[in-house]
Amino acid sequence: MFTYFHDHKFKYEKGQLAPVYIIVLVIVIIMAMFTVNLSKVAMIKTDTSNAADAGALAAGATMANAFNSVAVQNSLMVTTYWSAYMSIALSFIFAFYKLTMAYMSASQALIAGTSAEATSFCPSSCAAAAASLLATESSLAASVILGTVSITIIAIGIAITAASIAQHYLYLRIRRMAIKGRSSAIKNGHGFVFSNSGIGSKLKAGSAPSDVTDTLKKNGYRDSYVDFLDGIGDNGHYNYSWKDSQKDVPGRSHSVDSNVQTNNVNDFILKVAVLPSLAESALLLASGLLVDSASIELAEASGVYAFAQGELDGACPQSMCCPPTPPTAVCCAACIDLSAMALLELPAGIAGNSAAIVSGIGAFALLVGALAGLLPLPTITSSGEWDDIMFFDCWVSDIDHDHLVRVDTKQTHEGADLGLWKTSYPDTASYAKVDFSGRGSIDPPNPRYGSDIKEVDNN
Numbered sequence: 001m002f003t004y005f006h007d008h009k010f011k012y013e014k015g016q017l018a019p020v021y022i023i024v025l026v027i028v029i030i031m032a033m034f035t036v037n038l039s040k041v042a043m044i045k046t047d048t049s050n051a052a053d054a055g056a057l058a059a060g061a062t063m064a065n066a067f068n069s070v071a072v073q074n075s076l077m078v079t080t081y082w083s084a085y086m087s088i089a090l091s092f093i094f095a096f097y098k099l100t101m102a103y104m105s106a107s108q109a110l111i112a113g114t115s116a117e118a119t120s121f122c123p124s125s126c127a128a129a130a131a132s133l134l135a136t137e138s139s140l141a142a143s144v145i146l147g148t149v150s151i152t153i154i155a156i157g158i159a160i161t162a163a164s165i166a167q168h169y170l171y172l173r174i175r176r177m178a179i180k181g182r183s184s185a186i187k188n189g190h191g192f193v194f195s196n197s198g199i200g201s202k203l204k205a206g207s208a209p210s211d212v213t214d215t216l217k218k219n220g221y222r223d224s225y226v227d228f229l230d231g232i233g234d235n236g237h238y239n240y241s242w243k244d245s246q247k248d249v250p251g252r253s254h255s256v257d258s259n260v261q262t263n264n265v266n267d268f269i270l271k272v273a274v275l276p277s278l279a280e281s282a283l284l285l286a287s288g289l290l291v292d293s294a295s296i297e298l299a300e301a302s303g304v305y306a307f308a309q310g311e312l313d314g315a316c317p318q319s320m321c322c323p324p325t326p327p328t329a330v331c332c333a334a335c336i337d338l339s340a341m342a343l344l345e346l347p348a349g350i351a352g353n354s355a356a357i358v359s360g361i362g363a364f365a366l367l368v369g370a371l372a373g374l375l376p377l378p379t380i381t382s383s384g385e386w387d388d389i390m391f392f393d394c395w396v397s398d399i400d401h402d403h404l405v406r407v408d409t410k411q412t413h414e415g416a417d418l419g420l421w422k423t424s425y426p427d428t429a430s431y432a433k434v435d436f437s438g439r440g441s442i443d444p445p446n447p448r449y450g451s452d453i454k455e456v457d458n459n
C-alpha cells in the first residue's frame with residue numbers, strides 16, 4: 001500500500017496518509033484494549049481458582065490437624081480406660097477370692113452343723129459338741145470375710161464412678177477440641193480465599209468520605225479490608241465489596257464471595273461399656289445387699305451354733321452314764337434333755353447357714369456380671385455433651401463426618417465506560433473439594449490425617 005502511494009504520489013495531495021494512519025491506530029487501540037480486557041478476565045479467573053484451591057487446602061489441613069489431635073487424645077482415653085478397668089478388675093478378683101474363702105468357711109460350717117445335728121443324741125453328745133464348735137467358728141469366720149467383701153464392693157462402686165467421670169471429661173475435651181478445630185478450619189478457609197483472591201492489589205482509594213485527609217482516602221479500603229479479615233469467624237459465607245473511585249466520584253463495584261462448607265462434628269460415635277451406668281450400679285448394689293444379708297445370716301447361725309454347743313457341752317458329761325454303760329435315770333434324763341434342746345436349735349443355724357451360702361453364690365454371680373458389664377462392646381451416637389451420661393465411656397469410636405471440605409468463591413467486577421469502549425467482566429466462580437481422611441483413623445487411634453484436593457472445577 002505504501003509503495004503504491006509512493007509510486008503514484010503525483011496524483012495525490014500531501015497528508016492523504018493521515019486517515020489511513022488514524023484507522024490503523026484505532027484498530028490497534030481497539031485490539032490492545034480487547035487484549036487487556038481478556039488478560040484481566042484471565043487474571044480474575046486465575047485469582048478465583050487460586051483462592052478456591054488455597055482456601056480448600058487450608059481448611060482441609062486444619063480439619064486434618066483437628067482429627068489428628070482427636071486421635072492422639074483418643075489414644076489417651078483408650079489407655080485410661082484399660083488402666084481403670086485393670087485396676088477395678090483387681091478389686092473384683094479380690095472380692096471373688098474373699099467370696100470363695102467365705103463360701104468354703106460357710107460350707108465347712110454347714111457340714112459341721114449337719115454333723116452336730118445327726119450326732120446330738122446320747123451317747124455321742126461329745127462329738128456333736130465338737131462339731132457345733134467347728135460350725136460356730138467357721139460361720140463366724142465366713143461372716144467376717146463377707147464384711148471385707150462388702151467394703152470391697154463399695155470401693156469398686158466408687159472406683160467405677162470416678163473412672164466414669166474421668167472418661168466423660170476426656171470425651172468432653174475431645175469433643176470441644178474437634179468443634180474448635182472445625183471452627184478454625186472454616187475461618188482459615190475464608191482467610192486463604194480472600195488472601196489469594198487478589199483483593200490487596202485491586203484495592204484503591206475512595207473508601208473514605210470526601211471531607212477527610214488524602215491519607216485516609218488512600219488507605220481507607222485497605223484498613224477496612226484488614227478489619228474485615230480480623231472479623232472473619234466460623235460462618236459458612238462471607239462477602240467483601242468495594243468500589244473504585246477517582247477523588248470523590250464513586251466508581252466501579254467489586255466483590256469477592258467465599259463459601260466454606262464442611263460437615264458439623266456434632267455426632268460422636270462412642271464405644272461404651274456393655275451395661276449402662278444404672279444397670280452396673282444396680283448389680284453392685286444387689287451383690288452388696290446379698291453379701292450383707294449372707295454376713296448377717298452367718299453371724300446369726302454362728303450364735304445358734306454357739307447356743308447349741310453350750311447345750312451339747314452340758315450333755316457330753318452326762319452321756320457317759322447312758323448305754324452301753326449302766327444307765328442311771330437322772331443321768332440319762334439330763335443328757336436327753338440337753339441333747340433335745342440342742343437338736344431344736346441346730347436346724348435354725350443350718351437353715352441360716354444354707355441361706356447364706358445361696359446369697360453368697362448369688363453375689364458372686366452378680367459381681368461376675370458387673371465385671372463383664374464394664375467391657376467395651378456397644379456403640380452409641382452422642383450429639384451433645386451430656387448424651388452419654390447414662391453410660392460408661394470407653395473411648396471415641398469415630399466422628400460422623402465425610403472428611404470433605406468444599407470451598408466455593410465468586411468474583412464480581414464492574415466494567416468501565418471509556419466512551420468509545422466499555423469494558424465488562426463476567427462473574428467468575430470456582431470451587432475446590434479437599435479430602436482430609438489421609439490414612440488416619442480415630443479408632444484405633446492413628447493420627448495420619450492429611451489433606452488432598454479431590455475435585456476442582458474445569459472452567
